[in-house]
Amino acid sequence: MTLPFFSKVKRGENEPHGKMRIFVPKDAAAVACGADAVAAAIARSAAQTGAPVEIVRNGSRGLLWLEPLVELEMGGIRYGFGPIEADAVASLLNTGLLRGDLKALSVHPKWLGVVNKIDYFARQTRLTFARCGLTDPLSLESYRALGGYKGLEKALSLSPAGIVDAVAKSGLRGRGGAGFPTGIKWQTVHDTSAAQKYIVCNADEGDSGTFADRMLMEGDPFLLIEGMTIAGLAVGATKGFIYIRSEYPHAIAALKAAISIARKSGLLGADVAGSKRAFDLEVRTGAGAYVCGEETALLDSLEGKRGMVRAKPPLPAHKGLFGRPTVINNVLSLAAVPFILAEGAKTYLDYGMGRSRGTMPIQLAGNIKRGGLFETAFGICLGELVEDIGGGTASGRPVKAVQVGGPLGAYFPRSHFDTPFDYEAFAKRDGLIGHAGVVVFDDTADMAKQARFAFEFCAVESCGKCTPCRIGSTRGAETVDKIMAGDASEANLALVTDLCNTMKFGSLCALGGFTPYPVLSALTHFPEDFRRTPRLQAAE
Amino acid sequence: MAPQTEKTARAIAAEFGNRPDALIEILHKLQGEIGYVPEATVPALADALNVSRAEVHGVVTFYHAFRHKPAGRHVLKMCRAEACQAMGCEALVERAESRLGVSCGGTSADGRVTLEPIYCLGLCATAPSAMLDGRVVGRLTPAKLDALLKEAGT
Amino acid sequence: MALIKETDYGTPAAKAEKAVTLTIDGTKITVPEGTSIMRAAMEIGTQIPKLCATDSIEAFGSCRLCLVEIEGRNGTPASCTTPVAEGIVVHTQNQRLKQIRRGVMELYISDHPLDCLTCAANGDCELQDMAGAVGLRDVRYGYQGANHVFAKHNGKANSEWLPKDESNPYFTYDPSKCIVCNRCVRACEEVQGTFALTISGRGFDSRVSPGMSESFLDSECVSCGACVQACPTATLTEKAVIEIGQPEHSVVTTCAYCGVGCSFKAEMRGEEVVRMVPYKDGKANRGHSCVKGRFAWGYATHTERILEPMLRDKITDPWRETTWEEAIGRVATEFKRIQYQYGKDAVGGITSSRCTNEETFLVQKLIRAGFGVNNVDTCARVCHSPTGYGLKTAFGTSAGTQDFDSIEHTDVVMIIGANPTDGHPVFASRMKKRLRQGAKLIVLDPRRIDMVRSPHIQADHHLPLTPGTNVAVLTAWRTSSPPRASSTRRSCASVATGRTSRSGPRSCRDRSTRPRSPPSIPASIQPRCAAPLASMQPAATPPSTTA
Numbered sequence A: 001m002t003l004p005f006f007s008k009v010k011r012g013e014n015e016p017h018g019k020m021r022i023f024v025p026k027d028a029a030a031v032a033c034g035a036d037a038v039a040a041a042i043a044r045s046a047a048q049t050g051a052p053v054e055i056v057r058n059g060s061r062g063l064l065w066l067e068p069l070v071e072l073e074m075g076g077i078r079y080g081f082g083p084i085e086a087d088a089v090a091s092l093l094n095t096g097l098l099r100g101d102l103k104a105l106s107v108h109p110k111w112l113g114v115v116n117k118i119d120y121f122a123r124q125t126r127l128t129f130a131r132c133g134l135t136d137p138l139s140l141e142s143y144r145a146l147g148g149y150k151g152l153e154k155a156l157s158l159s160p161a162g163i164v165d166a167v168a169k170s171g172l173r174g175r176g177g178a179g180f181p182t183g184i185k186w187q188t189v190h191d192t193s194a195a196q197k198y199i200v201c202n203a204d205e206g207d208s209g210t211f212a213d214r215m216l217m218e219g220d221p222f223l224l225i226e227g228m229t230i231a232g233l234a235v236g237a238t239k240g241f242i243y244i245r246s247e248y249p250h251a252i253a254a255l256k257a258a259i260s261i262a263r264k265s266g267l268l269g270a271d272v273a274g275s276k277r278a279f280d281l282e283v284r285t286g287a288g289a290y291v292c293g294e295e296t297a298l299l300d301s302l303e304g305k306r307g308m309v310r311a312k313p314p315l316p317a318h319k320g321l322f323g324r325p326t327v328i329n330n331v332l333s334l335a336a337v338p339f340i341l342a343e344g345a346k347t348y349l350d351y352g353m354g355r356s357r358g359t360m361p362i363q364l365a366g367n368i369k370r371g372g373l374f375e376t377a378f379g380i381c382l383g384e385l386v387e388d389i390g391g392g393t394a395s396g397r398p399v400k401a402v403q404v405g406g407p408l409g410a411y412f413p414r415s416h417f418d419t420p421f422d423y424e425a426f427a428k429r430d431g432l433i434g435h436a437g438v439v440v441f442d443d444t445a446d447m448a449k450q451a452r453f454a455f456e457f458c459a460v461e462s463c464g465k466c467t468p469c470r471i472g473s474t475r476g477a478e479t480v481d482k483i484m485a486g487d488a489s490e491a492n493l494a495l496v497t498d499l500c501n502t503m504k505f506g507s508l509c510a511l512g513g514f515t516p517y518p519v520l521s522a523l524t525h526f527p528e529d530f531r532r533t534p535r536l537q538a539a540e
Numbered sequence B: 001m002a003p004q005t006e007k008t009a010r011a012i013a014a015e016f017g018n019r020p021d022a023l024i025e026i027l028h029k030l031q032g033e034i035g036y037v038p039e040a041t042v043p044a045l046a047d048a049l050n051v052s053r054a055e056v057h058g059v060v061t062f063y064h065a066f067r068h069k070p071a072g073r074h075v076l077k078m079c080r081a082e083a084c085q086a087m088g089c090e091a092l093v094e095r096a097e098s099r100l101g102v103s104c105g106g107t108s109a110d111g112r113v114t115l116e117p118i119y120c121l122g123l124c125a126t127a128p129s130a131m132l133d134g135r136v137v138g139r140l141t142p143a144k145l146d147a148l149l150k151e152a153g154t
Numbered sequence C: 001m002a003l004i005k006e007t008d009y010g011t012p013a014a015k016a017e018k019a020v021t022l023t024i025d026g027t028k029i030t031v032p033e034g035t036s037i038m039r040a041a042m043e044i045g046t047q048i049p050k051l052c053a054t055d056s057i058e059a060f061g062s063c064r065l066c067l068v069e070i071e072g073r074n075g076t077p078a079s080c081t082t083p084v085a086e087g088i089v090v091h092t093q094n095q096r097l098k099q100i101r102r103g104v105m106e107l108y109i110s111d112h113p114l115d116c117l118t119c120a121a122n123g124d125c126e127l128q129d130m131a132g133a134v135g136l137r138d139v140r141y142g143y144q145g146a147n148h149v150f151a152k153h154n155g156k157a158n159s160e161w162l163p164k165d166e167s168n169p170y171f172t173y174d175p176s177k178c179i180v181c182n183r184c185v186r187a188c189e190e191v192q193g194t195f196a197l198t199i200s201g202r203g204f205d206s207r208v209s210p211g212m213s214e215s216f217l218d219s220e221c222v223s224c225g226a227c228v229q230a231c232p233t234a235t236l237t238e239k240a241v242i243e244i245g246q247p248e249h250s251v252v253t254t255c256a257y258c259g260v261g262c263s264f265k266a267e268m269r270g271e272e273v274v275r276m277v278p279y280k281d282g283k284a285n286r287g288h289s290c291v292k293g294r295f296a297w298g299y300a301t302h303t304e305r306i307l308e309p310m311l312r313d314k315i316t317d318p319w320r321e322t323t324w325e326e327a328i329g330r331v332a333t334e335f336k337r338i339q340y341q342y343g344k345d346a347v348g349g350i351t352s353s354r355c356t357n358e359e360t361f362l363v364q365k366l367i368r369a370g371f372g373v374n375n376v377d378t379c380a381r382v383c384h385s386p387t388g389y390g391l392k393t394a395f396g397t398s399a400g401t402q403d404f405d406s407i408e409h410t411d412v413v414m415i416i417g418a419n420p421t422d423g424h425p426v427f428a429s430r431m432k433k434r435l436r437q438g439a440k441l442i443v444l445d446p447r448r449i450d451m452v453r454s455p456h457i458q459a460d461h462h463l464p465l466t467p468g469t470n471v472a473v474l475t476a477w478r479t480s481s482p483p484r485a486s487s488t489r490r491s492c493a494s495v496a497t498g499r500t501s502r503s504g505p506r507s508c509r510d511r512s513t514r515p516r517s518p519p520s521i522p523a524s525i526q527p528r529c530a531a532p533l534a535s536m537q538p539a540a541t542p543p544s545t546t547a
Helices: A004-008 A028-032 A035-049 A086-094 A140-145 A150-156 A160-170 A182-191 A212-219 A221-235 A249-264 A295-302 A331-343 A345-349 A382-389 A423-428 A447-461 A472-484 A489-506 A510-514 A516-525 A534-539 B002-015 B020-034 B041-049 B053-062 B082-086 B089-100 B142-151 C037-043 C095-109 C126-133 C183-192 C226-230 C239-244 C291-295 C324-342 C357-370 C384-395 C404-409 C425-436 C470-479 C485-496 C505-509
Strands: A020-023 A053-056 A070-074 A077-081 A111-114 A198-203 A239-244 A280-285 A326-330 A359-366 A372-377 A399-404 A437-442 B074-079 B113-118 B130-132 B135-137 C019-024 C027-032 C089-091 C171-173 C197-200 C207-210 C236-238 C249-254 C263-269 C272-278 C349-351 C376-378 C412-416 C440-444 C461-463
Touching (some): A028 A212, A035 A053, A160 A331, A198 A295, A212 A331, A221 A326, A239 A295, A447 A516, A472 A489, A489 C095, B020 B053, B074 B089, B082 B089, C095 C126, C183 C425
Parallel strands (some): A198 A239
Antiparallel strands (some): B074 B130, C019 C027, C249 C263
16 A cells, blocks of 8 residues: 555656756865855856756765766766866856856866766665765655655555564664674564664764765765654654764754755654654754764763763663663664665665675775775775775875774775675774775874874773773873883883783773774784884984 | 853753753753853753753763863864874874964964864865864865965964 | 671662572572672672672673673673673683783773872772782883873873862862772762762763862762762772771661661771761661761760760859769759649650650659659650551551652652651652652642752652641542542642631541532631642653663
8 A cells, every 4th residue: 555645756767857957066075175166156157147057056976086076967967077176167167067068068177977977986886875966965856756765665564573574684784883783673672662762873973084974964864864764663663863973064954954854744753654653853963072973872972961881781772762772773774774675675685795785885085096985785805995996095105004994993904905895804804894984094104103093082082981991092092102212112012912902802882992903903014113213213 | 241141051951941861952052152161051051951060060071062161263173083194184283283373272372263173074085174163174285274274364 | 896898799689580590600599680790799709800880879880890701602791780691601700801800900000099008998998909809910001191190290280180179077089099980970879869970071081070070068969978988999088087097896876867767887996986887788778878877976976065964053153063963863852842842743844756765755754653743745746646646547557657668669759748858868869769760759848848859850749838738738639539640730729729628537438428529618717728729830741761
C-alpha cells in the first residue's frame, strides 16, 4: 500500500530545464576558497546583462582541489570550471559563461569538461553521495526527483523488525570508526522496551582529515533526515537529535533549514508522511570538545552536562540518552540506510570485501594534489588512493607518511601502500580505518613531532576522567620532548612504549586508548626521526 | 552590568523551556549575545534550570567554546590539526603570533584580535584553514594571512 | 575495641532476586544478579586494587586500577563497572594486569606530593595502599613535568597549582593532593544530593571545584562530610586529624541531635575524640551524616561547658562552684520548702520528648513518688500523643510505621509541616535520591521549604496552606475519594472556598455516612481556611531520571 503522500512526486532524473543553470557550491570548503564572491559576481553580471540564467548554490561535488567548481548546465549536461577563485570570475564571464558559449568556454584554461566524466568522479561508486553536488540541498522537490524518500516509503511498508533485518543483512558497519554492525545495534534497541527511545546522530566529525559528514549535511541534508526517520521507525523511537560540532556553522544552518522544510512538508512530526507514526528531529551544537565524538560523552553533552565518557556496560542501546534505549550512529551510517531500504540489502552487501561491506566515502586530505571525497567500495588499496587518484603530494615532494583514520590513526609508510581499505586488513597492520580520513605528509614531516602532537592533542581533548589519558597524555608529550632533545633517549623510548601499553589497555575510551596508534606507528616505521643527539640538535 | 546579563541569561533559558539538557544551547546563545559567559550569569542559569551553580560552572569550564572574558574585536581561529599541519599551518601560526605580538590563545595588546587554535574545521582538503569572525578561509598563505590581519585592523 | 575498618566492597549491593555463579581466581561464588565483579571478589576476600570505587556510590570506572581479565572476552574490563555473568571465569592478577596497574600508579604518583611521612593521611591513605599493592618502585617520568604539586614550576608561578582551602571550620581541601577520582563529586550528588561540587576544566587541568571555584565555605556545600569520608587521600581531611593524628580505636554510638538517630563511629585516640565517622551499618543513616553529628560535636569538650555544679542565692549573685552533695541537697531542701510554704501542687515538672524513655520515667517518678503530685507533662502530649493514638487506631502500632530503608521503594512522598533538609538532613538526602529516580513529591507547608525546589528536586505539588489550617486540609482530603492529583485539587479547592467536613474520625471509617458534598463551615472560620487555589503549584515536569 503506497501512502498517498508518496504518489505525489514523479520519479526520474533531473529534467533538463529550458533555462541555463549555473552551479556555484555553497559548501564550506568552496566558500573558504571564495565561492560566495564568485556567486555574487556571476549574479551581478547576470542581472546587469539580463541573461536568462538560474544560479543554484549546490553542495560540493567533492573534487575539492577544483573548488570553487563552477558548473554550467546546458541541455541537461553539466560542464565544469575550476578552481574559480574570485580573481578568475571575470575571465570566465568574458568567455561567454552567461551566453553558454561552449565553443569558447571549452578552451578556457579552467575548463574541466563534463563533470561526471572527470576521472576522479567517474571512478567512484556513489551510493551515499549520489545526490551531493547535483542539487540545491534545500530543495525537497529535487531530492525526491532524484530518488529521495524512496527508502522511507519502503520502510513504512515493512514492520519495524523488517527494517532492522534489512539493515542487518546489508552488512553496514558503523562508519564513525568503531565499525560495529549497525544491524545488531538497531536490533538491541528494537528489542528493549521503553516508554521513550531516541535516535542520536553523531555529527561531531572531529577527526582531522575528515569532512564527509560536513559535506553531506551541507550538500544533501534530507538524506540524513530520511535515514534517521527510518531508524526511528525501525526501533520505535519518536525523537532524534543531531549533535553537530560548533566548528561546522554551515552544516548546522543547513540541517536546521532542512528540518524545518521537512516538518512543513509532513515528513517530520506527529504524522510522518501520513503514516500516523511520529518522528521529529532537533539539532544540537557541540562546544569545542573532540571527546564528545565518543558516543557516551556525546550523550552526556546532549543532557547538558560535561562531556565525560561513561563506562560500558550499560550500552547506550539499553541505557542511553536520559537513561533510555538509544541508537547512536554516525552521519554516514544513517545516510547509508535510505539506499539500503530503497535498493535492497543485497545490493549494498554486494559491494566491498571480507566483512567490510558496502561503500566508504573516503576523504583525501592534507598534503595531497587532488584532495576530496572519494566514495568507493571497500577493497581499494591505500597506494591507489594516495598516488593514482590523489596524485601524490601537493608539494610535489615524495610522500613520507599517510595517517588514516584521524588523529588516533596510525601513520603508514609507503611500504604499507598495498593495504586494502578493509577494517580487518588495517587492524592487522596496527592501523585503523576510522572515519576514512586519509592525510598525506611529504618528506618535510618530522614524525617525532607528529608523535608528540598525538600526545598533545590527546592532552588538549582529554575529558579528564581516566588516569591513563588525563595524566598519560601530558607525560607522553613531555617524554617525546626529552627524546627529541636527545635526553636519555633509549630509556625514554622504552618509557613511551610502556606508556602506550598502559594507555592502550587501561584507557576508558578510544581517545586515550588509540593515541598509541599514531605514536607507536611513528616509532616503528620512522625510528630515524627519533634518533636525535644533543649534538645534532645544536646543528639544526 | 551584572543584573542585565542575568536578565538576559534567564530570558534565554526560558526560551529553551528552562530545560537542564539545553544548557549548552543556552550558553551558545548567551555568548552569541554578550560575547562571553559572564560569571554573574552562572547562578542565574543554575536557578532557572534548577541545577546547582557547581554544575553550570563545570559545564562552562569544560567546553573550550565558552569564554570567561570578552574576546578582542576580531577572533582569528587557525586550524592546527594534522591535515593543516601537513600543509604548513605551524609556520603560519608563528607568523600570526609574531605579527600580533601574542601567543596562540591570547589577545593583541590593542584589543583588536584574539588568536586561537582550532582543531579541525572540516576543510582538510583545502588546507591550511582558518576562520575569521565566523567566516571560513581556506588555502591560507602568508600573503592571505597578512590580508586577513589587515582586515582585522592590525 | 580497635579501630573499626568497615569493608569497602567497591560498589553498592545489588538487590536482585536472581543469583549468578561465577569463578574468580579459581573460587566459585554466587551473588545476586547485577553485582559487580569487584564486589563479588571482595565477598571472597580478594581485594582488587581500586581508587575511584567505594560502595556508597555507583561505579565510575575512572582510575583503571581494577582491571581484570575474563576468559573468552577481549581486553581488560574494569571490575567495578562490569556486572557478574553466569559461568564467567575471572582472573584478577596476571602479568598484563600487573603491568597496566603499575603504569597507572606511576602516572598518579608523577603528579602527587611525596610527603607521606608528614601527610595527614599517613596510615589512612588509599593511594599509599595502592602504590604498595601494585609494587610501584619508580616513577620514570621524574618530577620536572607539569604538575599540581608545586606552587612554582620552572621558576615561574605554576598555573596548575591551587592553594589549600581552609575556609571550612571542620575540614581542609588541598588540591595539590587530588587524584581526581571524583568520589567527592559523586558523593555530594548521589548520597547527599546537594551537587555542590564539580570538576572545573578538563583533562590534566581538572580540579575539584566547590561551586564556581569558590571556597568551600562560600559554595553551596552544607558540610555534611560525605566528600571528606569518600576522599581516598588527604585532599579532603578533617582538621582534627591534621591537628591530632590518626585515631586508634572506635566506639559505635548514636547521634543525639535529631530524630534520625545516625550511627557513628567515634574514632578516638585514648580519651580524645579525633573524629566522628558515620557507621555504614547504621540502619537509619547507612553510612551518611550531616554537619551536626559529623562535625558539630565540639560542644562536648567546649571550653564554656559547665563541668561542676554551681549555686547562687540570689539572681544578682555570681555563680559559685560547689559539690554535688551541696547542690543536690540545696535543690531538695528548697523544693521541700516551696511545697511546705505554698502547698504540694506548687511544684511540677516537664520532660522533653527528646529525653530518652528512661529519663522521662525517672522524671515522672521523681514528681509522683518524690514530690507526691501528679504535675508532670511532656511536649509529646501535643505531638506524639495524638499521632500515637491515630497510628495505633489505624495501623495497630504507635511507633514509626516503617524503616528509613522503605524510602527506596516509595512512589509518592508527602511532607506535611516538616522541613527535612534542615531538621532531618540525612533522611532528606535519602528522600531526594528517591525523588531523583522519579518518585513524586507533595509538600503541605506554609513555608517554601528547600524540598519544594532545589537542584534536581521539584515538588509536583506545593500547597502553602495558611498556618493553622492543617486539620481542615487533611479532613477535606479525607472526605474525598482516594487521593489523586485531581482530587487533591478538588479538596484543596473546597478548602479555599471554606467548605470542609467537620465530622470526626468516626464518619471517615463509616463510608456510608461520608457526605457527598461537604457541609459548609461557619463564616467565622472561613477566612482562616482561605488558602488560595492560585497558590497550588501545577504538576512539574518529572524530575530527571538520571539519578
